[in-house]
Amino acid sequence: QSGYVTLDSGFKNTGATKSAITFLDGEKGILKYRGYSIEELAEKSTFLEVAYLLIYGSLPNQAQIDNFQHQISRHTLVHEDMKKFFDGFPSKSHPMGQLASLVCSLSAFYPESLDPHATAEEMDLTMIKLLGKMTTIVSWIYKKSLGHPVIYPQNKLDYVTNFLHMTFGQRTEDVEIDDVVVNAMNKLLILHADHEQNCSTSTVRIVGSSDCNLYASISAGISALWGPLHGGANQAVIEMLEKIKNDGGDVDKWVNKAKDKNDPFRLMGFGHRVYKNFDPRAKIIKKACDEILAKLGISDPVLDIAKKLEEVALNDPYFVDRKLYPNVDFYSGIIYRALGFPTEMFTVLFALGRLPGWIAQWKEMRENNDPIGRPRQIYIGENDRSYVEMSKR
Ligand code: SDX
DSSP, rough: OOOOOOOOOOTEEEEEOSSSSSEETTTEEEEETTTHHHHHHHHOOOOHHHHHHHHHOOOOOHHHHHHHHHHHHHTTTGGGGGHHHHEEEETTSOOOHHHEEEEEEEHHOGGGGGGGTOHHHHHHHHHHHHHHHHHHHHHHHHEEEEEEOOOOOOTOOOOHHHHHHHHHHTTTOOOOOOOOOOOHHHHHHHHTTOOOSSSHHHHHHHHHHTOOOHHHHHHHHHHHHHTTTTTTHHHHHHHHHHHHHHHSSOOHHHHHHHHOOSOOOOTTBBBBBBOOOOOOHHHHHHHHHHHHHHHHTOOOHHHHHHHHHHHHHSSSSHHHOOOOOOOHHHHHHHHHHEEEEEEEGGGHHHHHHHHHHHHHHHHHHHHOOOOOOOOOOOOOOOOOOOOOOGGGG
């Protein structure tokens, strides 16, 4: 190989870009969006305001947030022809596969999004359309999975309430869309909104770096997030906790399985590439679990198993030595479930939350004129072989 290449599998020690959007300190468990702490934003802000903050760089004043909400609410409808795609999916196909396809198909309905030299205003409209249509697409995927009729957006409602109305409205056992549910959803979406150069965000950036359009870049990010080692972990955590519950709740047995190198089982929702003490989001979500379940009058045995699992693992040298702590995915599914979402919708909800972060990062990549992503390799294959005729193989 010509030139000097440093091997860094998984980019564990590689800075891929410069960014002013999100700051993480893995040792101290610090997470900030545009300089504001996640603790303050989760407590005091709304998801739409945080989306504005991530994308435009500052907290909006009243006129700015009103205009942002107004622009988005004018773009919540999806083209009626998109229903053919929804109808084409097998009824039990995974929502993340549907979401990735449906978001990519927006580039077909809005071909102006394909122009890499669009003006800033045109690019802004392309982003606004995606923010508006994502809530409709996500809720329609859910309604289709139930065989229920889809519910159209009510644009006088705010962003999160409109999403919840499209998801849970007119359902046989109606979920009461009250302040508890709306506040819990805002908090969860805020906590998922961005996380610097994680796997799916790096995917969005590298696809966008080829001058590929926003919708296809975000669709690629959705696919990366689907994996159980990344966003798919929130679904895998609940499936794991259910399995432990059904196996008599023997937490020690499963913690030992997770430590056994010959056993592929891992404690889902544990560990993180950057956080080596605690994931600040997990702390907030764990606290919110107790509050929200109490307000909803729900007691979930799976929450008790999660807390017991955390307790055992945090006192086990295997996990302590490897600095493995609960991450954002460990408790989030318990709240989603309490709000009425089925397990297979959890990762789609992660994508809904991460959307403004992906958009902000893609926008920054374009504004900074980052070069096309093209890493090198260390070649370890065969050298200098001559072609062999079929008769001699
Ligand atoms: C997210 O990057 C982000 O910011 C992601 C995210 C975001 O907001 O975008 O925070 C969201 O994806 C959170 C992570 C969700 N994934 C899971 O919960 C899946 C379980 N966790 C792991 O698979 C793992 O911890 C990762 C994928 C999260 C991190 O993997 P790394 O950094 O590559 O670490 P590793 O796999 O090299 O593990 C280091 C050691 C290994 O043991 P040794 O070889 O040193 O003996 O820790 C062990 C691993 O076997 N280990 C685990 C474990 N996680 C790591 N052992 C048991 N259970 C686990 N969960």
